[in-house]
Amino acid sequence: MKIDWKKIGIKQLAAFISVKLRERGIDAILVGGACVSIYTKNRYLSFDLDFVTHATLKDVAPVLAEVGFKRESSRHFTRLDCPFFIEFVAPPAAIGREPLKSENKLKTKLGTIILLTPTDSVKDRLAAFYHWNDPQALEQATMVAEAQEIDLREVKRWSKKEGHAEKYQEFLIRLRRKR
């Protein structure tokens, strides 16, 4: 299949890379802003594909090299004609202090992407808001919660456990205003 690297979308690229990695026996889960882009249909556009894998970068690098992505720094890969860059975040895949309990499988024309569930994507963004007061992360969490069905009880439970019940209320008020 011929890929137009300049025009490729984040979902297509995530699927393409996921498939290439799986062909080599490497499991990776997509996390971070790319999940927000996918779940909001690019209302928020990330140019950063963050994968978590337990494979070593030594194993990952040749797979990406095959499709033209060069290792830039220790964990980043870029391709000159592609607007997105790919990063392999250090494992484990976690949301705050908790390991991931489930994952989502999204089928696309280019293959299946393993990624955070919408609920975990909200928690992932809220973690940045809780710990760094990042307003963009709060906005992204709200966008995903608006666009997808999420388990608010679970988000509330996790927020309390992270010690941020008050900031969860802030998120909730913002979400209700938007809905």
Next chain:
Amino acid sequence: MLEGLFGNIIIEKIFFMLYVYGEGYPLGLAKTFGEPVNRIQQQLRRLENAGIVVSRLVGRVRIYTFNPRYPFLQELKALVTKAYKFLPEKEKEAYYRKRTRPRRTGKPL
């Protein structure tokens, strides 16, 4: 003390520094410990790649803190806290009891 576990003494010193002061920057750490700044930067990058610390630019200085999203942070801090208690007073005095309160611009020492 934790050198054997972490692989080198610099990591231990970085952890104690972040535990005591909450944050640190390469040149400050290098001056405090009398180590080459590139050695400190190398270890900070290693910790950042592992998701244990995070950094942000303040002006031209890169400030490092523990990553609050690191899933084992609580356990790591518990270990560092306990190890710190075992540090000799002399070492605590030399490295970890620096003035942190503000000093007004222009005020003579």
